[in-house]
Amino acid sequence: MTTASVDAVADQDRKGPGRPRSARADEAIIEAVLELLSAGQSADALSIEAVAATAGVGKATIYRRWPNKEALLIDAVTTMKGPIPEPAGVSVRDDLVTLLAGMRTKRMHRYGKVTACLLPELVKSEEMHKVYQAGVVEPRRDVMRGVLRRGVESGELRADLDVELTLLMLSGPAIVQNMLRWNPAVPDEGFAEHLVDAVLRGARA
Incomplete structure (x- = not known):
């Protein structure tokens, strides 16, 4: 056109x-x-x-x-990231797998390439970083935060769980693998399940 x-x-x-x-x-x-x-x-x-x-x-x-x-x-x-997956609310593990699997779709492969091009701007501009955090990152982070807090309240997760650090432990590896394929030895198949299970070994009540 x-x-x-x-x-x-x-x-x-x-x-x-x-x-x-x-x-x-x-x-x-x-x-x-x-x-x-x-x-x-x-x-x-x-x-x-x-x-x-x-x-x-x-x-x-x-x-x-x-x-x-x-x-x-x-x-x-x-827009590229698409809608935030909606957790079913049945179990903390299943909900976390749903959210992390949503970060590993074919759409996210393109997102990783685009985000890599944005990184220099995010590092240089504090304002851009704030806008990116508020508009792109925080809405998804808040959904996962809600799942973890629900797990603490229900007794599935430790009462003394550091929710913010656990968020970082879950999302950080997914982001790095998406953007850089940092460790090629880690298979894509079952990535979300394996990552969630590894983190929950230390987070379960």
């Missing part, structure tokens, strides 16, 4: 009070960001001009939706 045609769709969707903005234009812009980052473009070097050219829209279309590049990056990464 050409720049003119995508922008025309966006303009048409804006006509009239209360009309929603163009979902097609939004998707094209988000996909352009992910395409550029997946190809190795650093977040710092990524430009609105490049995103607009890749998406086939004008820069004005992007700026009508996002106030700056940082907001666009966060929205793109959040």
Whole structure:
């Protein structure tokens, strides 16, 4: 689709009070960001001009939706991760496996590549780091935190469990394997189950 045609769709969707903005234009812009980052473009070097050219829209279309590049990056990464898996609430182990398995899908392989390109920006910019934590990381962390706290209350887990450290022990290896395949000797099959079982050996009541 050409720049003119995508922008025309966006303009048409804006006509009239209360009309929603163009979902097609939004998707094209988000996909352009992910395409550029997946190809190795650093977040710092990524430009609105490049995103607009890749998406086939004008820069004005992007700026009508996002106030700056940082907001666009966060929205793109959040969209790519998809919805947070919903724990069934039957057992702590099963719920943790569900959440960790959701971090190891084919979608997450692309997410790992994109996140690697974001890391320099997250290290350099405290504001970007805060926004990334609040918009991308914390919502998922909070769901897992709830599972662990429920386990402590039900007696499945130790009463003196350090919930925040346990969160780190569970999510850290999954993130590192996704992004860097840090230890190729660890198989992908059954990764979530093996990791949860290893952590729960020390966390069970």
